[in-house]
Amino acid sequence: MAKIIVVTSGKGGVGKTTSSAAIGTGIALKGHKTVIIDFDVGLRNLDLIMGCERRVVYDFVNVINKEATLSQALIKDKRTKDLFILPASQTRDKDALTIEGVQAVLDELSEEFEYIICDSPAGIEKGAQMALYFADAAIVVTNPEVSSVRDSDRILGILQSKSRRAEEGKEPIEEHLLLTRYHPERVAIGEMLSVTDVEDILAIPLLGVIPESEAVLKASNQGTPVILDQESEAGLAYTDAVDRLMGEERPLRFLDVQKKGFFKRLLGG
Amino acid sequence: MTDLGFQLKGSVVTTILLEIQTLSLESIVAQLREKIEQVPHFFNQAPIIIDLSKLKQDLPLDAFDTLIISLADLGLGVIGWRCDQENKPVWFSQAKIPMLPASKARPILVPEATPKDTGPDVVVKTVVEERLVPQATKVITKPIRSGQQVYAEGDLIILTQVSAGAEVLADGNIHVYGALRGRALAGVKGDTQARIFCKSLEAELVSIAGNFMLSDALRKIIWKEPAQVVLIDDSLDITPL
Secondary structure (H helix, E strand, O other): OOEEEEEEOOOOOOOHHHHHHHHHHHHHHOOOOEEEEEOOOOOOOHHHHOOOHHHOOOOHHHHHOOOOOHHHHOEEOOOOOOEEEEOOOOOOOHHHOOHHHHHHHHHHHHHHOOEEEEEOOOOOOHHHHHHHHOOOEEEEEEOOOHHHHHHHHHHHHHHHHHOHHHHOOOOOOEEEEEEEEEOHHHHHOOOOOOHHHHHHHHOOOEEEEEEOOHHHHHHHHHOOOHHHOOOOHHHHHHHHHHHHHOOOOOOOOOOOOOOOOHHHHHOOO | OOOOOOOOOOOOOEEEEEEEOOOOHHHHHHHHHHHHHHOHHHHOOOEEEEEOOOOOOOOOHHHHHHHHHHHHHOOOEEEEEEOOOOOOOOOHHHOOOOEOOOOOOEEOOOOOOOOOOOOOOEEEEEEEOOOOOOOOOEEEOOOEOOOOEEEEOOOEEEOOOEOOOOEEEEOOOEEEEEEEOOEEEEOOOOOOOOOEEEEEEOOOEEEEOOEEEEHHHHHHHOOOOOEEEEEEOOEEEEEEO
């Protein structure tokens, strides 16, 4: 049986797709056969981040509607062995997702893959609920600011109440906090919530802290998951997060203000 | 196992008690009609119990049956009757409606349209059939997240936090053994003795029996400290724990 991990947040633009791509790639790099599913029907982005947008022929909705087989729709990643992408449909909307359809696809994928990463759309509506419904674990992507934290709190409530595990009274979904776009300099001057603040409010275990990094934007534009950029702090932080997800101990890095100078002077701290 | 198509449950209902004091049933019905016309909504389809315990004389069975029919004509549903257990009418086992055990009744305030004299013959009383049993305490072990709402008929005990944007309500007390960041409403059915206890008071709103206070006011008294909220003379009192 595959482990189904949903990457979710409630709020948009916090880094769900970036994190799905990075973590999915990281798990595959460890030799586990992994598929990343884009649940953002109508706003397809994962293929861009993964750099496979020109290879999309069939998509998730085609498979649900039995217009294509899974093997036709799955895109094999060119860089990472054991990694596949199931793109979303750009021309449809979230109503194309049905519980039965999604379940059939996940069941079929479970036979072949070890990890299924569900890249959730923003919001708490149908698309997001479909993405989390079958999950065994959730990575809640949060930015260190109040509205993102509030939305993450909301989605944690939905994970506890509207998932299949909750409805069937099984062991609850395993919850992980991934704090992204973390800016130690801005935390130091009180412009951003600290790791402790966010942990205190959400009260779930911390999977990792990804520092704000230019490498993320660069990687997105190039269609390369940022975890492959092992020169960048963000890439290294994602690697740590994947290691922790696999049960390894890794100390937190990149939380302190390192470079005195430019930012600190610029922001007057 | 076969599934039963029904479930038997106990229930407590507040009803109207019609205490008969004289044998002149016709005048009782006439007076009652007058009363009902004043406040028809109050009596509409109301369940009613006939009480003969204050009646000194014996009421014949046919008169009793006529009374039931007359009351039905007035739109009242007779659900039972009762009498003094020491002084039962001879026909007590032949009555067409259930005989109920005697219990203490207290007078109710019938909303009066005009303060007309309704005569001494009819007294309308409400009866609470049983004492209220304290409801079981609800214990929550997981954080109450933003957007979630939890309600307990008795006391509510939360072992972790209540997030901002969450709402916890209880007929009784609320205990939060974590940070209370959302809204907490104790005594929602009017229990002014209900209290709220929390390990860290950071609430958006606290309320006891409808008397509430918002976070701006709370910040000036106690903030992010263990506290309890008590209602004293219609105003909330926030004290450290």
